[in-house]
Amino acid sequence: xxxxxxxxxxxxxxxxxxxxxxxxxxxxxxxxxxxxxxxxxxxxxxxxxxxxxxxxxxxxxxxxxxxxxxxxxxxxxxxxxxxxxxxxxxxxxxxxxxxxxxxxxxxxxxxxxxxxxxxxxxxxxxxxxxxxxxxxxxxxxxxxxxxxxxxxxxxxxxxxxxxxxxxxxxxxxxxxxxxxxxxxxxxxxxxxxxxxxxxxxxxxxxxxxxxxxxxxxxxxxxxxxxxxxxxxxxxxxxxxxxxxxxxxxxxxxxxxxxxxxxxxxxxxxxxxxxxxxxxxxxxxxxxxxxxxxxxxxxxxxxxxxxxxxxxxxxxxxxxxxxxxxxxxxxxxxxxxxxxxxxxxxxxxxxxxxxxxxxxxxxxxxxxxxxxxxxxxxxxxxxxxxxxxxxxxxxxxxxxxxxxxxx
Numbered sequence: 001x002x003x004x005x006x007x008x009x010x011x012x013x014x015x016x017x018x019x020x021x022x023x024x025x026x027x028x029x030x031x032x033x034x035x036x037x038x039x040x041x042x043x044x045x046x047x048x049x050x051x052x053x054x055x056x057x058x059x060x061x062x063x064x065x066x067x068x069x070x071x072x073x074x075x076x077x078x079x080x081x082x083x084x085x086x087x088x089x090x091x092x093x094x095x096x097x098x099x100x101x102x103x104x105x106x107x108x109x110x111x112x113x114x115x116x117x118x119x120x121x122x123x124x125x126x127x128x129x130x131x132x133x134x135x136x137x138x139x140x141x142x143x144x145x146x147x148x149x150x151x152x153x154x155x156x157x158x159x160x161x162x163x164x165x166x167x168x169x170x171x172x173x174x175x176x177x178x179x180x181x182x183x184x185x186x187x188x189x190x191x192x193x194x195x196x197x198x199x200x201x202x203x204x205x206x207x208x209x210x211x212x213x214x215x216x217x218x219x220x221x222x223x224x225x226x227x228x229x230x231x232x233x234x235x236x237x238x239x240x241x242x243x244x245x246x247x248x249x250x251x252x253x254x255x256x257x258x259x260x261x262x263x264x265x266x267x268x269x270x271x272x273x274x275x276x277x278x279x280x281x282x283x284x285x286x287x288x289x290x291x292x293x294x295x296x297x298x299x300x301x302x303x304x305x306x307x308x309x310x311x312x313x314x315x316x317x318x319x320x321x322x323x324x325x326x327x328x329x330x331x332x333x334x335x336x337x338x339x340x341x342x343x344x345x346x347x348x349x350x351x352x353x354x355x356x357x358x359x360x361x362x363x364x365x366x367x368x369x370x371x372x373x374x375x376x377x378x379x380x381x382x383x384x385x386x387x388x389x390x391x392x393x394x395x396x397x398x399x400x401x402x403x404x405x406x
Contacts, residue, residue, distance in 0.1 A: 125148055
């Protein structure tokens with residue numbers, strides 16, 4: 001039998017199950033899931049359960065009072081950032097609105113907690129080669145060299161740039177500056193203030209991009225603190241932004257998205273998508289721009305655009321949720337979760353599906369019958385993961401799309 005006739009990993013991926021390390025009553029119960037190419041993290045009942053990938057070994061169980069009411073967890077490299085409502089006591093004269101807790105997943109250590117007086121957004125710049133001036137010489141090197149976190153506050157109208165310092169975590173001190181209680185592991189390297197009222201931001205290398213309620217998109221140098229570009233063209237507030245090596249992407253409540261030249265600031269394309277007066281968000285892959293519109297009546301519609309030509313490639317409708325999927329070739333895939341309709345017994349079958357990002361063709365389809373209308377799933381690298389219920393027990397179901405696992 002020739003190897004060409006063997007089923008590919010995308011036709012029949014390796015599939016396995018892991019028991020959850022805690023008792024879950026319902027997927028409606030508060031718990032969170034996040035993954036990277038090296039770690040999977042589950043949050044439940046003030047505990048973080050950390051798995052190493054690709055082995056899926058449970059390597060750490062971390063607990064902290066700061067994780068009592070989390071809003072989100074996200075992994076940046078080996079650093080986990082948990083954004084929580086601040087319900088604990090704070091220093092006299094200090095009112096906290098939210099807290100950010102940082103964890104080094106490689107060693108299972110806390111890097112401290114920041115309490116902030118306003119709600120914030122968080123990003124970590126992806127490394128890229130940038131130009132750095134040093135002793136009068138212009139050098140080209142990868143930046144950031146160490147883990148860097150950018151905090152953007154629309155109400156406070158500031159960007160704060162921090163670097164993670166493990167040595168400071170071993171010598172904790174109470175530091176208070178500008179109404180921010182700093183983590184002992186966070187070293188402040190730049191404050192950019194005031195900026196415009198910016199509900200969204202993204203970062204890469206030494207560049208941060210903010211989208212404002214003033215309908216402008218602004219480009220900041222997070223090393224010097226300078227505003228390099230102000231991009232004008234939207235007619236209403238900017239609700240989401242992204243950037244890659246050559247382009248900036250912005251999504252506005254004026255029912256349009258714009259693609260800008262990252263270095264010159266020219267508007268390359270204006271994308272008009274159907275006005276549905278609902279929330280939308282952006283995602284980018286190495287080759288495509290994805291606009292997901294969450295409809296007022298429930299569900300979402302996914303529009304995939306070619307950023308070079310500015311043309312709509314295709315749309316996928318009638319979905320409940322989505323995320324970027326496992327890598328296939330040089331690009332990501334799409335993962336959607338949606339219902340096809342009721343069965344004769346009156347129950348509905350939901351399908352977790354992967355799609356080829358270039359053609360829009362469906363690659364795989366897995367039936368899942370949840371006990372409610374919710375499903376927690378995520379994907380990174382070669383894996384797709386979801387918390388599912390079989391025979392009355394909740395399990396972590398994993399699909400491995402790596403060819404070597406066949």
